[in-house]
Amino acid sequence: MARPFRFYVKKRGTRSTTSQALGSAALAIFFAALFFAGVGLLSRILVTLIIPEWRSNHQFREATGLVLKRHISQHPDGSENYRPEILIRYELPGGTAYETWAYDVTRVYSSGRSDKQAIVDQFGVGRRYPCWYDPLNPQTVVLVRGYTWYPWLISLFPLSFITVGGGGLVYSIFAWGKSAERRAALTARATQLELFESATPSAKEYPSIPGDANITNSPGTTLAYRLPVSSSSTWVLATAMVVALVVNAAAAVFAVMAVRSHLRGEPDWVLTLFVVPWLAIGVAAVMYFLRQLVLASTIGPTTVEISDHPFRPGQQYDAFLSQSGRLTMKSLNLLLVCEEKATFQQGTNTRTEVRRVLEEPLVERHDFAIKAGAPLEVRLSLSVPQGAMHSFKSGHNEVNWRLLVRGDVADWTDYERSFPLVVHPPRDGSDGP
Amino acid sequence: MIEPSLTVTLDGHRGAYRPGEILSGQYQLDGAQSDQVEALEVSVLWYTQGKGDEDLAVHFFKRFSKDHRDQIDARHPGRFSTLLPNSPLSYEGMILKIRWCVRVRLFLIGGRELVDERPFQLGHIPAAKSVPP
Numbered sequence: 110m111a112r113p114f115r116f117y118v119k120k121r122g123t124r125s126t127t128s129q130a131l132g133s134a135a136l137a138i139f140f141a142a143l144f145f146a147g148v149g150l151l152s153r154i155l156v157t158l159i160i161p162e163w164r165s166n167h168q169f170r171e172a173t174g175l176v177l178k179r180h181i182s183q184h185p186d187g188s189e190n191y192r193p194e195i196l197i198r199y200e201l202p203g204g205t206a207y208e209t210w211a212y213d214v215t216r217v218y219s220s221g222r223s224d225k226q227a228i229v230d231q232f233g234v235g236r237r238y239p240c241w242y243d244p245l246n247p248q249t250v251v252l253v254r255g256y257t258w259y260p261w262l263i264s265l266f267p268l269s270f271i272t273v274g275g276g277g278l279v280y281s282i283f284a285w286g287k288s289a290e291r292r293a294a295l296t297a298r299a300t301q302l303e304l305f306e307s308a309t310p311s312a313k314e315y316p317s318i319p320g321d322a323n324i325t326n327s328p329g330t331t332l333a334y335r336l337p338v339s340s341s342s343t344w345v346l347a348t349a350m351v352v353a354l355v356v357n358a359a360a361a362v363f364a365v366m367a368v369r370s371h372l373r374g375e376p377d378w379v380l381t382l383f384v385v386p387w388l389a390i391g392v393a394a395v396m397y398f399l400r401q402l403v404l405a406s407t408i409g410p411t412t413v414e415i416s417d418h419p420f421r422p423g424q425q426y427d428a429f430l431s432q433s434g435r436l437t438m439k440s441l442n443l444l445l446v447c448e449e450k451a452t453f454q455q456g457t458n459t460r461t462e463v464r465r466v467l468e469e470p471l472v473e474r475h476d477f478a479i480k481a482g483a484p485l486e487v488r489l490s491l492s493v494p495q496g497a498m499h500s501f502k503s504g505h506n507e508v509n510w511r512l513l514v515r516g517d518v519a520d521w522t523d524y525e526r527s528f529p530l531v532v533h534p535p536r537d538g539s540d541g542p
Numbered sequence: 543m544i545e546p547s548l549t550v551t552l553d554g555h556r557g558a559y560r561p562g563e564i565l566s567g568q569y570q571l572d573g574a575q576s577d578q579v580e581a582l583e584v585s586v587l588w589y590t591q592g593k594g595d596e597d598l599a600v601h602f603f604k605r606f607s608k609d610h611r612d613q614i615d616a617r618h619p620g621r622f623s624t625l626l627p628n629s630p631l632s633y634e635g636m637i638l639k640i641r642w643c644v645r646v647r648l649f650l651i652g653g654r655e656l657v658d659e660r661p662f663q664l665g666h667i668p669a670a671k672s673v674p675p
Contacts, residue, residue, distance in 0.1 A: 130653075288647050290585035294603035317588075317599065317630040449638045449670070451594030462593050464636045466670040496668045501630050503597035506590045506638045534561065534629055534665065 133285060140277030147270025154267065158215050158260035165214040166254050169241035174199040174252065176232050177208065181225045182218075190218035193228040199240055201247055211240065211250045215257065319502045321419050321531040329414030331429045331488075336413045336512065336528035349401045353394035360387040404524060409434030409484065411514050411526045413443075419531040420510070423495040430472060430514070433484035439517040443472035445491060447498065447532075450507040467497060471512075476519075499534045546574035550646050550660045558663040559626050566623035567660065569646045571616045580649040582606045582614045584622045587645060588630060588664075593637035601627055614648075631665030636672045 174197030184190040194210045201207075212228070232238060232252070243249040284292055329335040363384045370377035409432070416427035430443050447467035453460055472487050479485050493510070501508040510530040517523040552567040559565055565586060571579075586602035602624040606614055614620065622644070633640040645659040 288583055289598055290583060290587055290600050290603060290645060290647065291605060293587065293598050293600040294585070297600060315629045316601075316627055449592075449635045451592055451637045453593060453595045462637055465673040465675075466636055468673045496666075498633050498635065498667050498670065499629060499631065501633070501640070503590060503599065503630075505595040505597050506592070508633070508635070508638065534631055 133281065137278065137281035137285070140274045140281055142274070143270050144274030144278050147267040147272075147274055150267035151264060151271065154260055154264055158217075158257075159264075161214045162256055162260065164243070165241060165251050166256070168244065169251065169254070170244055172199045172201065172240050172242055172250075173237050174211070174240035174250065175237050176234050179229045179232055179234060181222060181229055182210075184218040188218075189222075190220055191222050191225045192216060192218045193225045195229070195232050195252060197238075197240060197250065197252070199242065199250060201242070205247070207242075207248055207250070209248055209250050211252055213253050213257075214249070214251045215260075217259075315499075315533055317503055318500050318533060319531055324529065324531060325418050329412075329429070332414040332416045332427055334415050334418050336415060336530070338411070339511065339527040339529050343405070346398075346401045346405050349394070349398040353391070353398040356387070356394045357391040360384065360391040363387055400522070404522065407434060408436060408516070408518065408524060409479075411516075413512050413514070413528045415530075419500075419533045420493050421533050421535055422493045422497045422499075423535060425490055425492050428471070428489050428491050428512070430487045430489070431484050432479060432514070432516070433481075434479050435481045436479045436516075437519040438477050438479060438485075439475070439519045440515075441472070441474045441477075441485065441517070442470060442513075442515045443487070443489075444513045444515065445469040445471055445493070445510075446513045447508065447510050450509060452505045467494070469494070493532050497532065500531045544573035546578070546648075546650065546656060547572045548646060548648050548656045548658045550644055550658045552644065552660055552662060556662065558666065561626055561628040561631070561665060563626050564623060565626050565644070565662070566621070567644060568619040568621045569658070570619045571614065571648065574616055574648075574650065576608075576615060578650050579608055579614045580651050581608065582610075582620070582649070583645075583647045584620070585645045585647075586622075586624050586626075586642075588632075588640055588642045591639040591641060592635065626664055631667050632663040633667050634669040636670055 176195055176197055178196040180194055181191050182194045193212045195212055196208060196210050198206060198208045238252060240250050240252050241254060283295075287295075324336060325334050327335045327337065363380065364387075367377060367381045367384045370380065411433075412429075412431045414429040420426060428443075432441060445467070446465060446469075449464045449466055451462050451464075453462075471489055471491050474485070474487075477485070498508050500510055510532045512528040512530060514526045514528070515523070516525075549570045549572070550567060551570075552565065569582075569584065571582075582605070584602070584604045584606075585600050587598060587600045589598040590596055602622070604622065606620075608614070630640050632642055641661060642664045643659045643661040645657065648656040650656070
């Protein structure tokens with residue numbers, strides 16, 4: 110049945126409850142406001158800081174100034190920000206004389222009175238120093254030239270506004286008045302053009318199924334392909350080390366500040382209470398790193414090899430599992446696993462939910478030992494059940510297949526290692542029994 | 543005054559297709575004059591439903607502006623036809639569902655829109671079951 114255009118629709122997909130037209134307009138206005146705010150801020154930084162600095166270095170003319178007075182000027186709003194000011198008298202080549210409070214061209218106030226006092230002290234009253242005046246406005250004069258870093262640093266702030274606002278505005282204009290299908294078709298066409306050279310025949314033949322180049326690029330020693338581990342223990346170890354270092358460095362800085370406050374006899378209890386959980390997190394991070402280090406060094410590599418790839422439902426494949434190390438194992442399992450993965454926005458957070466829809470045990474071993482130089486090796490046959498869903502990947506949703514090795518080391522710890530697979534639909538198009 | 547309406551039908555009134563089969567059908571516009579129509583879009587697409595944010599991809603897309611009077615003529619049905627892809631197949635998962643449909647969208651002068659869609663199934667994947675943790 111045909112349905113008329115609805116002014117009010119529900120929140121997401123078919124649950125959207127707002128007007129799409131109004132939503133698009135509001136989004137375009139938001140991005141435009143962000144973009145023009147960024148342009149305004151950047152223009153102000155250019156006009157008041159960057160261009161004057163450039164002009165003072167390239168276009169100002171040199172003269173000699175006589176220092177009449179000097180002082181430190183506090184910001185008019187009463188805040189603890191200062192700038193040095195030197196009253197100088199200087200003459201232009203034509204003989205016209207000016208008296209002006211001067212120092213640098215930006216005339217920016219900043220914290221730290223003692224720094225400004227040191228600058229002021231460099232200029233003795235009654236002495237002459239080189240100065241540079243603006244030929245377009247001779248009352249503008251400086252005693253120092255050069256470039257400062259802060260205009261460039263604060264430019265990052267409006268630049269981020271311009272990037273986000275401009276990008277959003279371009280997208281809003283691109284999407285304006287276009288249906289979801291037309292937008293998807295235009296995006297698909299652009300993606301196809303972009304991937305024209307790089308797309309594999311498999312990707313063109315099986316849309317929305319992830320490619321398997323990363324899986325088949327490593328030949329096995331026993332079977333055709335050695336599967337990559339999805340999260341290498343080396344990466345986990347490196348990440349754990351970096352996290353432990355960062356957390357403990359921060360905890361150490363806070364701890365030193367807190368201890369100093371106690372030693373001075375002016376204990377900062379808020380800081381002290383803040384330091385305690387940081388130290389606890391630091392200790393936990395070190396413990397986790399040490400556990401990963403022991404896991405990586407004691408439990409040897411796990412390798413899984415397969416006879417063919419990609420898998421197709423109903424077909425038989427050979428697999429080979431090898432686990433090395435020096436371990437007394439309580440149990441070791443190899444599972445074939447299929448999981449759905451959904452990513453969604455909840456407020457301002459992006460959340461992911463994973464639901465396992467298939468778990469098939471392939472190998473189960475209990476109470477055995479693995480000795481150095483004599484790894485556990487198991488050869489087996491496996492198949493993806495007939496009628497099972499193929500691998501799938503889109504922007505927010507996935508169906509992922511993997512072989513999962515789950516080990517339980519006696520009197521110690523358990524571990525999991527995951528080997529991704531790609532499953533295609535049956536070649537003949539028959540999808541079920 | 544007759545309210546404009548739009549109806550999509552699939553040839554043979556089929557609800558299920560295999561990958562690589564040809565899907566064809568027609569759309570009928572009633573109660574609207576050609577000069578009332580701004581554009582018409584025919585899409586064969588899949589979209590996701592479930593826990594995750596919606597994804598949508600178009601397998602076949604045609605847009606006819608008001609210059610293509612023959613395709614948006616209320617007196618004659620418009621036809622469409624496409625070879626269906628190998629994937630993704632229709633799927634009834636636990637937190638993810640993949641739906642296929644033919645969607646026809648009519649844009650009338652003045653900003654009004656009419657949409658009709660005909661769902662269909664690509665492949666025959668049985669519904670998924672959750673594995674107890």
